[in-house]
Structure formats: structure tokens, C-alpha cells
Amino acid sequence: GAVVSQHPSRVICKSGTSVKIECRSLDFQATTMFWYRQFPKKSLMLMATSNEGSKATYEQGVEKDKFLINHASLTLSTLTVTSAHPEDSSFYICSASSRAGETQYFGPGTRLLVL
């Protein structure tokens, strides 16, 4: 099956710093990528949808200026958490699909801890 990678897998940072997370589709071109967040013992919640070459669509309650998403190519999307705070500590997972309505393939996730 299709493979999606995320980097880094784990990151610890100080409050106020920015962290960039990469999501790559390794063996297919992803026209659409999704970013989810999962807090402990909670389900995955969609943060934003990004289509290659266009601005991301953010879910209600997600600050677009805080969570910057770039989908500049068909194989790479990045999520930058700007001025991170302890409450941003979470498990961030991306998914990618090659065509609208097709199966989404999930990355392994990135665990962010903000001290």
C-alpha cells in the first residue's frame, strides 16, 4: 500500500519556539493532505485540509496564524506550530490521498511536547 512518512516522530521544544512537522507521500502523489490532532485518550480531530498549490482550509477553532500549513508539492505538506505553548502538546497525524474520495493513508504521527 501507499506510504506516508512524518518527520520528526517526536519533538520537545521550549515554550515560544516554532516547530515544523513534515508529511510526505513516498510512493504516490497526494493532491490532498489532512492534518489531525489527537490529545491523550481522545479521538483524532481534523485541524485543516490542504490541497496542493492552494491555501489550506482550517476547521472551526483552529488558528490559521498559529498552525501554518504549506502544501507546495504533490508529495510534501508541512505544519508549523508557531510560538508553541504547553497546551499545544499533542500527537499530530497527517493523512494523504491521491484523488478526491480515495482512501486516505496516514503517517505514523509526530508527538510534540512543549515545555
Add this chain to the structure above:
Amino acid sequence: KQEVTQIPAALSVPEGENLVLNCSFTDSAIYNLQWFRQDPGKGLTSLLLIQSSQREQTSGRLNASLDKSSGRSTLYIAASQPGDSATYLCAVASNQAGTALIFGKGTTLSVSS
């Protein structure tokens, strides 16, 4: 607004038992429904995907059914094994193709040897 509920939240069974995990959703206008497995601290592994026009899908010891009109899906695991221990997530895609998935909170399964 679509809401997905999974029951039970946790389940413990001895090895060899057959078991059923339940998922319900409030809006029957779905595009498809997926079952995922998530191991602690890990990402998601897709188990089965059922299109809205389908009634069930099977893969090995797993069988997922879909009753769109009643807003229900079940995941049947036959002859459970300790390696099946994980959290199982149900997710639905809305009627707009390509939209993101709405997840339930999952059922955490523990299979003892």
C-alpha cells in the same frame, strides 16, 4: 454535524473469543466508513473501508458491516489473539468526496493469553 460514537470504550477478552465492536453515526449521508487500528503512541493502520453502497467488507479474521440507514457499523473479530490488542477507531467520510474523516473515540481492546 456528523458525530461518531463507539461502544464499548474498552473491552477485555481471553484469547480465542469472537468479538464485536460497535460504531454509530448521526448523519446517514456518508461517502464511506473506515475501521482503523492504532497501537499505543503510533499512527493509524487502515483495516477495512466500506463504501456507502456496500454492506460489508472482509479481510482475514476481520469483517465489517455497514447499515447506512440506521447509522451503524460493526467490526467483527474472529478468534481473537493477543496481537489484536490495540485501539480500534471508526471513521466516516461525509457525502462530499475527498473530505476528511470524522473519528469516533475508539474502543481499546485487550486480548489476554
